[in-house]
Amino acid sequence: MRTTSNRSAPEPAPSKPAIAKPPDIVSAPVPDTLAALHVNPDTGLTHAEVDVRRKEHGRNEVAEKREHPVLEFLRKFWGISAWMLELIMVLSAVLGKYSDLVVVSALLIVNAVVSFMQERRAAGVVETLRQRLQISSRVLREANWQVVPARELVPGDIVRMRAGDIIPADVKLLTGTVSVDQSALTGESKDAAKATGEVLSSGSVVRRGEALLVLWIGWSRFGLATSDNALYTFSFLTLLYFAAFSIVSARERRWFWATMPSKAVVAAVVAETLVGTVLTFVGLPGLMPLPWWQTLAIFVYAMVACLVVNDAVKVAMIKWATPSENHA
Numbered sequence: 001m002r003t004t005s006n007r008s009a010p011e012p013a014p015s016k017p018a019i020a021k022p023p024d025i026v027s028a029p030v031p032d033t034l035a036a037l038h039v040n041p042d043t044g045l046t047h048a049e050v051d052v053r054r055k056e057h058g059r060n061e062v063a064e065k066r067e068h069p070v071l072e073f074l075r076k077f078w079g080i081s082a083w084m085l086e087l088i089m090v091l092s093a094v095l096g097k098y099s100d101l102v103v104v105s106a107l108l109i110v111n112a113v114v115s116f117m118q119e120r121r122a123a124g125v126v127e128t129l130r131q132r133l134q135i136s137s138r139v140l141r142e143a144n145w146q147v148v149p150a151r152e153l154v155p156g157d158i159v160r161m162r163a164g165d166i167i168p169a170d171v172k173l174l175t176g177t178v179s180v181d182q183s184a185l186t187g188e189s190k191d192a193a194k195a196t197g198e199v200l201s202s203g204s205v206v207r208r209g210e211a212l213l214v215l216w217i218g219w220s221r222f223g224l225a226t227s228d229n230a231l232y233t234f235s236f237l238t239l240l241y242f243a244a245f246s247i248v249s250a251r252e253r254r255w256f257w258a259t260m261p262s263k264a265v266v267a268a269v270v271a272e273t274l275v276g277t278v279l280t281f282v283g284l285p286g287l288m289p290l291p292w293w294q295t296l297a298i299f300v301y302a303m304v305a306c307l308v309v310n311d312a313v314k315v316a317m318i319k320w321a322t323p324s325e326n327h328a
Contacts, residue, residue, distance in 0.1 A: 029197060030172070030174055030196065030197055033172055033214060034174075034214065037155060037156040037214060038156065039156040039157075039158065039214065041140075041158055041174060041212070041214070042143070043140070043142060043143040044139065044140035044141045044142065044143065044157065044158045045141055045142075045154070045156055045157060045158075046141070046142055047141065047142065049156070050141065050154050050157075053154040053155055053156060054152075054154050057154060057155055059151045059152065060150060060151050060152070060153045060154070060168060060169050061150075061151040069120075072116065072119070072120075073112065073116045076111070076112035076115050076116055077108070077112060081111075082108065082112075085104055085107065085108045085111075086108070088100070088104050089101055089104050089105055089108070092104060134149055134150070134151070135149075135150045135165075135166050135168060136148065136149055136150060137149075137150050137153060137159050137161075137165075137168050138159060138160040139153060139157050139158065139159050139160075140157075140158040140159075140160070141157070145160070150166075150168035150169070153168055153169060156214065157214070158174070158212060158213070158214055159171065159212070159213050159214075160210070160211070160212055160213075161178065161200075161206050161210065161211055161213055162206060162210045163206055163207060163208055163209065163210070164205070164206065165205070165206045166203070166204070166205055166206075167180070167200050167201065167202055167203060167204040167205070167206070168202065169202045170199060170200070170201055170202050171199070171200050171202075171213035171214060172197070172198070172199050172200075172213060172214050173194055173195065173196050173197060173198050173199075173200065173211055173212075173213055174196065174211070174212040174213055174214055175196060175211060175212045176196070176209060176210055176211030176212060177193065177194065177195050177196070177209050177211065178193075178194050178200075178206050178207075178208065178209035178210070178211045179191045179192070179193050179194070179206070179207045179208040179209055180192055180194055180200060180204040180205060180206055180207060181204060181205040181206075181207050182201065182204045184203050184204070184205075185201055185203055185204065191207050191208075194211075200213065233280060233289070233290050234290070234294075234298065236276070236280075237276055237277075237280050237290070237295065237298050238298055238301075238302060240272065240273075240276040241273065241276070241298060241299055241302030241303070242302050242305070242306060243272070244269045244272045244273050244276075244302075245269075245302055245303055245305075245306035245307055246306055246310070247265060247268065247269055248261060248265070248269060248306075248307065249306050249307060249310055249311050249314065250314075253314075253318055254315065255311060255315060256307055256311050273299075277295060277299075280295050281295070
């Protein structure tokens, strides 16, 4: 006799709902923006939601990385000028000129101490000014309007802006129309009119009007805490390559390949190029290492600009400025 089992087949576990891809808040309509930020424009965020979002996104400010004072002082002995003095100290010790060694050592230490004290004093002044110039914003939380420091805002906060207020972060206009000054960001002196659904960039100044806005991205999420060291490295490497190739181009009144450069010129150009390239890959204080393809692009750009474009202009200008032998 066949019997059937009372045990039914195990039901599959309910799958977790897929996380929907958030819409592009810049181009999304206002209702979609509010839905993506999970905020009610009539009541704002709760204090619990604010705490959760602050832990997730951080404060609405540029993160400042403080270095230990001892490391800051030791960095004063690392750099071009410090290397020159240290090289003199080594040579003085090797040659037995101990009086020069003492003088240069004292000069190096005094220079490091004075520079360190001046930087610490300047940093204290900047920190004091930053604390005094902190801006505040009117924000809607738990159906109550509050005035909080701009650094306490989180994505999803509903803020109210009036004439004279500084936009504390990238926000989207919910209601109202305003005229903002964006000259600090775009260089345009004319005020820009903003209507419902448009985005206002952080740092803009409201000139006319009043509006409600929703904060959708803050300083910590926008990436403004990154430094400009890569730009400094780009400028350093570009100038170095231009200087190296300019030596090859400027030594000859004709085309640079008309005569073979001397061994000293070749050695100087190769050494300068190699040292600059190595420093770019390794990095120095204030210089961020660049990837190899960016370094190669800068090298090719400098070579073409100096040895092709500049050389052609040089030859043309010399021919134009040099009187012809027929008119002698």
